[in-house]
Amino acid sequence: MNTFGHLLRVTTFGESHGPAIGCVIDGCPPGIALESADFANDLGRRASGRTRHTSQRHEEDTVEILSGVYEGSTTGTPIALLIRNVDARSRDYARIAEQFRPGHADYTYWRKYGIRDPRGGGRSSARETTMRVAAGVVAKKWLAERHHIQARAFVAQIGERKPARFDWDAVESNPLFWPDNDEVGEIESMLDALRKSGDSLGARIDVIADGVPAGWGEPVYGKLDAELAAALMSINAVKGVEIGAGFDAVAQRGSEHRDAMTPQGFRSNHAGGILGGISSGQRIRCSVAFKPTSSLRLPVESVDIEGNVVEVITTGRHDPCVGLRAPPICEAMMALVLIDQALRHRAQCGDVAPTRPDIPAGVE
Amino acid sequence: MNTFGHLLRVTTFGESHGPAIGCVIDGCPPGIALESADFANDLGRRASGRTRHTSQRHEEDTVEILSGVYEGSTTGTPIALLIRNVDARSRDYARIAEQFRPGHADYTYWRKYGIRDPRGGGRSSARETTMRVAAGVVAKKWLAERHHIQARAFVAQIGERKPARFDWDAVESNPLFWPDNDEVGEIESMLDALRKSGDSLGARIDVIADGVPAGWGEPVYGKLDAELAAALMSINAVKGVEIGAGFDAVAQRGSEHRDAMTPQGFRSNHAGGILGGISSGQRIRCSVAFKPTSSLRLPVESVDIEGNVVEVITTGRHDPCVGLRAPPICEAMMALVLIDQALRHRAQCGDVAPTRPDIPAGVE
Amino acid sequence: MNTFGHLLRVTTFGESHGPAIGCVIDGCPPGIALESADFANDLGRRASGRTRHTSQRHEEDTVEILSGVYEGSTTGTPIALLIRNVDARSRDYARIAEQFRPGHADYTYWRKYGIRDPRGGGRSSARETTMRVAAGVVAKKWLAERHHIQARAFVAQIGERKPARFDWDAVESNPLFWPDNDEVGEIESMLDALRKSGDSLGARIDVIADGVPAGWGEPVYGKLDAELAAALMSINAVKGVEIGAGFDAVAQRGSEHRDAMTPQGFRSNHAGGILGGISSGQRIRCSVAFKPTSSLRLPVESVDIEGNVVEVITTGRHDPCVGLRAPPICEAMMALVLIDQALRHRAQCGDVAPTRPDIPAGVE
Amino acid sequence: MNTFGHLLRVTTFGESHGPAIGCVIDGCPPGIALESADFANDLGRRASGRTRHTSQRHEEDTVEILSGVYEGSTTGTPIALLIRNVDARSRDYARIAEQFRPGHADYTYWRKYGIRDPRGGGRSSARETTMRVAAGVVAKKWLAERHHIQARAFVAQIGERKPARFDWDAVESNPLFWPDNDEVGEIESMLDALRKSGDSLGARIDVIADGVPAGWGEPVYGKLDAELAAALMSINAVKGVEIGAGFDAVAQRGSEHRDAMTPQGFRSNHAGGILGGISSGQRIRCSVAFKPTSSLRLPVESVDIEGNVVEVITTGRHDPCVGLRAPPICEAMMALVLIDQALRHRAQCGDVAPTRPDIPAGVE
Secondary structure, eight states: OEEOOOSSEEEEEETSSSEEEEEEEEEEOOOBBBGGGGHHHHHHHOOOSSSSTSSOOOOOOOOOOOSSSSEEEEEOOOOOEEEOOOOOOOGGGGGGGGGGGGSSSHHHHHHHOOOOOOOGGGGGGGGGGHHHHHHHHHHHHHHHHOOOOOOEEEEEETBBBBBOOOHHHHHHHTOOOOOOOOHHHHHHHHHHHHHHOOOOOEEEEEEEEOOTTTTBBBBTBBBBHHHOOOOOOTTTTEEEEEETGGGGGOOOBBBHHOOOOOEEEEEEEEEEEEEEOOOOOEEEEEEEEEEOOOOSSSSSEETTTSEEEEEEEOOOOSOOGGGGGGGHHHHHHHHHHHHHHHHHHHHHTTOOOOSOOOOOOOOO | OOOOSSEEEEEEETTTTSSSEEEOOOOOOOOBOOEEEEEEEEHHHHHHTTTTTOOOOOOOOEEEESEEETTEEEEEEEEEEEEEEOOGGGGGGGOOOOOOOOTHHHHHHHHHOOOOOOOOGGGSSGGGGGHHHHOOOOOOOOHHHOOEEEEEEEEEEETTTTOOOOOHHHHHTTTTOOOGGGGHHHHHHHHHHHHTTOOEEEEEEEEEEEOOTOOOOOOTTHHOOOOOHHHHHHHEEEEEEETGGGGGGOOBBBHHOOOEETTTEEOOOOTEEETTTTTTTSOEEEEEOOOOOSSSSEEEEBBBBBBBBEEEEOSOOOOGGGGGGGHHHHHHHHHHHHHHHHHHHHHHHHOOOOOOOOOOOOOO | OEOSSSSSSSEEETTTTTSSEEEESSSOOOOOOOOOOEEEEEEEEOOOOTTTSSOOOOOOOOOEEESSSETTTHHHHHHHHEEEOOOOOGGGGGGGGGBTTTTHHHHHHHHSOOOOGGGGGGGGGGGGGGHHHHHHHHHHHHHHHOOEEEEEEEOOOOOOOBBBSSSHHHHHTTTOOSSSSGGGGHHHHHHHHHHHTTBBBBBEEEEEOOOOTTTTTTTTTTHHHHHHHHHHHTTTTTEEETTTTGGGGGGOOOHHHHHOOOOTSSSSSTTTTTTEEEEEOOOOOEEEEEEEOOOSSEEEEEEBBTTTEEEEESSSSSSSSSGHHHHHHHHHHHHHHHHHHHHHHHHHTOOOOOOSOOOOOOOO | OEOOOOOEEEEEEETTTTTEEEEEESSSSSSOOGGGGGGGGHHHHHHHTSSSSOOOOOOOOOOOOOOOOEEEEEEOOEEEEEEEEOOOOOGGGTTGGGBOTTSSHHHHHHHSSSSSOOOGGGGSSSSHHHHHEEEEEEEEHHHHHHHHOOOEEEEEEETTTTTOOOOHHHHHHSSTSSSSSHHHHHHHHHHHHHHTTTBBBEEEEEEEEEOTTTTTTTTTTBBBHHHHHHHHSTTTTEEEEEEGGGEEEEOOOOOHHHHEEEETTTSOOOOEEEEEEEESSSSSEEEEOOOSSSSSSSOOEEETTTTTTEEEEEOOOOOOGGGHHHHHHHHHHHHHHHHHHHHHHHHTTTTOOOSOOOOOOOOO
């Protein structure tokens, strides 16, 4: 189950401190321009060394394309991508092999498989998300070129802090994906203090897609929102996913929640762009909860593989807020769900003559 | 994509007001005692006629077992279940065929397929969930008999109202799945007023599973939490899913969120019983947001299939709070995810010798 | 694993002498005209009562459409089909419950599931193929309407007997699907003698599809020929499948086998219309070996469920040559593979601009 | 569709003359001892340089394990294998880019994808089968260690030549996988003459598995024989697959074909070890037809990408009989089907108490 998607299928492999990580993208439409350099931007956005507030590991991730591309164009055959692990400091993880870190997958892998690769968290490390981002690059290209769809994400909350203003340009201009540049200094100070204290905070990431046409998504179990929920929940550290109004819908009245329709567009978007599991032509809106990282310098009670009581302390680098590198990952998962649904829709409904009316997106 | 699951696969079919609804359960382990009467309890719990606060349609749902059972026992071949639709008042839905109801799937089905069955919402009706509940009965039986696992759900919030106390016995003794019997009268009055006003409210449902052993779930894309998120999000009207602390994790510190481990058990359960996508042996805890129903007597602006502006009013029966029949559906989806993961775990890891230590569930 | 196909998925259910058999067709394109009467022709062609040479069971199979069709048109939602079993003479099968019939699945089901439904062979009965034929009707309609593709099959050999001449009109005009009407009387005499002797014979069925465009099929594991092989081998009693030259290719020279290409068409068709797993635009040609039925009046040595030596004799009706009802089943499996591959091709390669040259089919 | 299997899933990637070929094996049971050297034997058996009768390309294939193995043992996470292409003489293939080679996938890839990698046949090259063999090594290890199952194959026919005697030891001691060592010299002379003439011949490969317990395989569409048929037909150049008696069953009487059962074992094995799609405990027997290679020094009529008539001649190395390197590939596909079915059987039927009687394999 290391494969994601039905028609555009991404299979990832690799451990945090093994020889390499990589993925195979199968079912990709032919004729997409693709070269190694295409991956640099999003991998850079995700990279842990981007700011001093994310893990200090120096990941010079260069993607090698092993197959599926001929003379700069995808051929329809599997695209294999490879990144060698160069900065794998296995020595940091010697003690971890004997202990279970609370809040991590150490214990559960141990119980499931009877064996685990403890080096850097092995397969359960967030290192795996590098390949989600890489695969997402291909999906984003196709969605943009063929449908003018754009998937974007930003940090909507760190701990209890929410931005006062919203500006897309800010999101891409500061290292925190934060929508208000004026607040960045203040938040950096907060994160510095947090790092100093040895503790961490959670974050909320909002991810949206504009330009998705009405009609994508498959009832009843392959609903667009159900697949987005699975895709986002499968990212390390995620504990919750909302579509549109999300949990706010609990306290809403039906007369408030339902989005009125007019020939000029929808009057609101509590649905988050999805009705009955199918896109409505509105903006797709999701919100994702990331837990605070559990690897802390602060000690915690645990158990070792012999069942003895131990105190676990994580030394070395760690992220005070893992959510800060999540926006490109969320965008990638959004894009991968969308391309897969687009292909499935074309498969089943490619014969359907365009129906009318075509209601504009309206209120985002 | 009307199939759910990988090894225990449920395929449902049927429209709200078509001849019948049904499902095929494939991959079921042989040797489970099963008869028609086994479905009565959970279908009754779900049935819309249970209280006056849910839709007044009189659904005398009797399940016929068409295959897969011989002399009262499952045989390992596909189990087909059938319910005839007897109370399909198609006359109520004549106007609906020409209009799009805001907040419903009318428009999106129309745009996707170029055709839709408007009778009672057709395939997008919550009627489909009857078959999820029926399939869930089989899953629950196996989980209980083989692993002593119990999946249960309750209404944790209606609108802004939360229960003051929690009592499992109350949940099953009042018609609202409400955890505090003393408050039931008050809430019924609230719902009566709501129905009178023609409006509706959302609800939060919590669903839990006790007894799940450590080790179930498949990293990286088939994570137990990712599949629960998809399963629950695929239920009609759901807008959000949380595992464990959910969105509360955003404002938590890492030192608070991570669940300390001791030989006597976990000290807390912010993880919701899942670490790295694999069960930890703790209680599995999910929370689900149901939107308020959009079919209201209150008029709303919309568009017809010619693109003209229209005013939509839903007459006839409707639920002031659809979440009130959701607990058995949530339990069923939880059970279906668990049995599927159990079978997948046995497939891959059936050779693994039991590992130690085995940390008790501890704090729920 | 009672589901066939990736995008157009058919799930069948039902036992030979249970309450009913049926199927769910999921992923069907919307907008295909469909009614109950559409199934009559192919089910009639398959029906065992067609000639006196196939089993005498009187199967008045009327298909009920339970879902997925609205006002005579498919809607894109699952199409459920149901046939009640009316002529289930369970009394014939009392002894069978205690014995294993050699050449049947009795022993293997018993060993796999620990339980089996012995009535009429239960799930392993050829009765299941009724639903393949029914699902094939839908596939054939789409292939014919959308691509002018026709899938046809005939009996190419019974025992050692092969037809002297070939005439498509003959195939559909005699009850044996035999390509030479002049020989039908003689073969009927042969079959009468065979039935009288209590024995049976095998048959070879050839199945072809005309009109398949170049480009369908998915390398490397979803090859068109690989999926045809699986589809045909999954039919009861099949022991071998050939594509094009098949086993004759073993003794061929490369210079003879390879099909020369000209702008006017291929000069031969040893490939059977498939190169590298992808259709070439030529006729698709398969040949299928059906074993002789094992249910005979002639006694055979066997074992009962206690391990005792027994002599098994099958009384009642039986087919002296099961292959004689196989042509419609082979056509259905061919059609189901083709529609599925057509949808998958459209999904991945719907963007591909038509390439040239387009070489005609040429020699069949 | 570059993935094979349901629970033990192998995804291969790579073009003949691209940077590398590789695969990802997902779902592998943990705890299997595995190191790079384990692949050498079977890859060597397959390697084209093994005898002078197969292609002269010098493939020093060394497999690098990129993931999924920790301290010499599989961990249950995806196992990625990589082989760099070192001997890719792209210069040989310049003209091929403009022409379609009859009997090859050139034309069909072109029509499907609108683009193709012509270097050495790209993805459609038999080079891909290297990775099937590598993945098969892992499957074989598990089958042998856990179930004492052995999958073996041999060359049963070259052109019209069949071996006079059968000896397993001979198969592995001569470079032709030929069952009679005394004939090897003669066959080598025949192949030398064939190579000199510029032509090629087909071959028949028999592949068997001993030790498979009764009960593996899934009716109705996931039948063990159906999956073997697909697996073997998916190998390059295969045109036919038989199980047990195969096409000989056409001319058999039922009284001859059905395999009588006794407490001491089956009296014959016309079924090839599979009844109703489920293993019977007998030897699994398949026979596979390989066509003669189409890349010949002898000219053939064809068409170029502009639609012009051209004469195609293949210069450089080629195999006079591609079937001669097929035995390890057939074994690998057999092993991959068996492990996948074994895991699926354990998933669904792991609860089933062992049933009696257990009939020995008897006659092979």
